[in-house]
Amino acid sequence: MSHLRVARSTDGIHFEVEGLPALVAATAYEGFGIEDPRITQLDGVYWITYTAVSNYGIGTGLASTTDFRKFERHGIIFPPPNRNVTIFPEKIGGQYAALHRPMPEGLGQHSIWTARSADLKSWGSHRVVATPRETGWDDTKVGGGAVPFKVHFEKEDGWLAIYHGVTGTPPVYSLGALLLNRYDPSKVRGRSREPILVPEAPYEKEGFFGSVVFTCGALNDGDLVRVYYGAADGVVAVADLSLQEILSGLVA
Amino acid sequence: MSHLRVARSTDGIHFEVEGLPALVAATAYEGFGIEDPRITQLDGVYWITYTAVSNYGIGTGLASTTDFRKFERHGIIFPPPNRNVTIFPEKIGGQYAALHRPMPEGLGQHSIWTARSADLKSWGSHRVVATPRETGWDDTKVGGGAVPFKVHFEKEDGWLAIYHGVTGTPPVYSLGALLLNRYDPSKVRGRSREPILVPEAPYEKEGFFGSVVFTCGALNDGDLVRVYYGAADGVVAVADLSLQEILSGLVA
Numbered sequence: 001m002s003h004l005r006v007a008r009s010t011d012g013i014h015f016e017v018e019g020l021p022a023l024v025a026a027t028a029y030e031g032f033g034i035e036d037p038r039i040t041q042l043d044g045v046y047w048i049t050y051t052a053v054s055n056y057g058i059g060t061g062l063a064s065t066t067d068f069r070k071f072e073r074h075g076i077i078f079p080p081p082n083r084n085v086t087i088f089p090e091k092i093g094g095q096y097a098a099l100h101r102p103m104p105e106g107l108g109q110h111s112i113w114t115a116r117s118a119d120l121k122s123w124g125s126h127r128v129v130a131t132p133r134e135t136g137w138d139d140t141k142v143g144g145g146a147v148p149f150k151v152h153f154e155k156e157d158g159w160l161a162i163y164h165g166v167t168g169t170p171p172v173y174s175l176g177a178l179l180l181n182r183y184d185p186s187k188v189r190g191r192s193r194e195p196i197l198v199p200e201a202p203y204e205k206e207g208f209f210g211s212v213v214f215t216c217g218a219l220n221d222g223d224l225v226r227v228y229y230g231a232a233d234g235v236v237a238v239a240d241l242s243l244q245e246i247l248s249g250l251v252a
Numbered sequence: 253m254s255h256l257r258v259a260r261s262t263d264g265i266h267f268e269v270e271g272l273p274a275l276v277a278a279t280a281y282e283g284f285g286i287e288d289p290r291i292t293q294l295d296g297v298y299w300i301t302y303t304a305v306s307n308y309g310i311g312t313g314l315a316s317t318t319d320f321r322k323f324e325r326h327g328i329i330f331p332p333p334n335r336n337v338t339i340f341p342e343k344i345g346g347q348y349a350a351l352h353r354p355m356p357e358g359l360g361q362h363s364i365w366t367a368r369s370a371d372l373k374s375w376g377s378h379r380v381v382a383t384p385r386e387t388g389w390d391d392t393k394v395g396g397g398a399v400p401f402k403v404h405f406e407k408e409d410g411w412l413a414i415y416h417g418v419t420g421t422p423p424v425y426s427l428g429a430l431l432l433n434r435y436d437p438s439k440v441r442g443r444s445r446e447p448i449l450v451p452e453a454p455y456e457k458e459g460f461f462g463s464v465v466f467t468c469g470a471l472n473d474g475d476l477v478r479v480y481y482g483a484a485d486g487v488v489a490v491a492d493l494s495l496q497e498i499l500s501g502l503v504a
Contacts, residue, residue: 116374
């Protein structure tokens with residue numbers, strides 16, 4: 001059953017996966033496992049959002065840790081059907097902020113929304129950020145990926161959020177970027193016209209769920225954007241991208 | 253387009269509907285209208301939850317008023333797909349509480365959940381209260397109806413929540429009751445084995461959406477439970493029920 005383990009590395013490329021799980025299914029909302037952790041450091045605490053799968057649906061839980069050995073659960077913060085939750089790494093306008101991805105059927109699409117919170121546990125002020133577009137790569141679903149990080153572009157700070165876009169049957173999952181307003185992350189300054197990463201390698205095209213690149217985390221250092229991503233739901237891979245190339249590919 | 257109007261009455265039976273709307277669609281989340289208001293009085297303010305329907309899906313918005321003439325909007329408090337939100341009429345354990353009804357498809361059913369809040373605008377601590385049962389009347393969907401009210405039963409206070417249950421194709425909407433723990437409304441003390449109201453009258457069986465009784469509000473005075481409800485999505489009707497009869501029909 002899906003669970004979360006800690007992997008450690010000194011160079012960010014070679015990892016040692018711990019022998020025992022760090023977080024396993026433990027509540028009624030996690031009966032089919034937990035997946036897709038996104039981790040945000042705030043005030044010395046690592047806050048982990050994760051997808052909780054059960055007979056009640058697919059929702060998002062919150063856990064925290066300071067040492068990646070002992071974890072505390074904080075319950076379901078976005079009830080089903082909602083996943084792909086990333087918490088911004090600092091308060092914005094005095095409140096915490098997150099991206100989330102409700103999954104309406106019939107009316108509404110799988111789109112990226114923002115929410116705001118005073119305590120990381122109760123969320124409100126829900127607003128749409130980005131819906132699927134008719135582009136050929138993110139026309140069916142979009143969802144948050146890596147925790148957004150701050151960048152400077154065209155004389156202004158902004159948040160760069162790497163997200164996934166879905167197209168086709170069977171679905172193909174690619175990655176793109178959103179540049180969000182520094183002070184109001186529901187406002188989109190720019191969005192990748194073309195994907196910044198598409199499934200090409202054999203381990204991205206064939207696997208448990210083929211033709212998928214899906215990120216839960218990225219590092220930024222100068223021009224380097226190092227994206228860690230799940231490939232074909234089978235392995236974790238890494239790709240080094242150029243921040244300037246990502247920014248130059250944005251359109252209004 | 254669906255909107256909300258004020259209706260006034262001196263006896264609770266004969267109403268005069270105001271000539272002009274009170275709340276009309278006004279945001280991107282209300283593009284197809286607003287529906288199903290539930291009103292809770294807290295500290296002199298009337299808090300109105302309502303279903304907001306748009307291309308973004310079906311979510312729940314919050315508005316408030318003190319005089320039913322001037323209204324203030326507070327945004328989307330439960331993002332799509334989520335409706336049937338009722339706020340409890342007092343704080344429970346120091347926090348506000350609500351019932352809500354997420355609408356997962358595939359994995360999960362349309363079930364009643366609780367959430368908690370410090371300010372009525374941000375919600376967390378999401379927990380399942382009641383899922384559909386194999387009873388023949390609430391086996392497909394369940395959702396909150398009237399704002400819960402406090403009752404005394406078997407030597408303990410509790411919250412009585414009148415909810416709707418759905419069965420069949422085409423669907424039939426009936427009403428039942430949940431008795432919830434006074435201090436933790438996610439805990440169910442009892443639930444109607446049989447419905448307390450089913451579509452029987454011609455105006456309940458035939459209309460815009462036939463075979464529907466659907467409540468957004470009820471009054472309790474002694475043994476009287478006066479239920480106001482939409483009938484066949486065409487008219488508003490009223491039924492007087494006995495609290496003792498409702499309570500005696502509860503099963504574990």
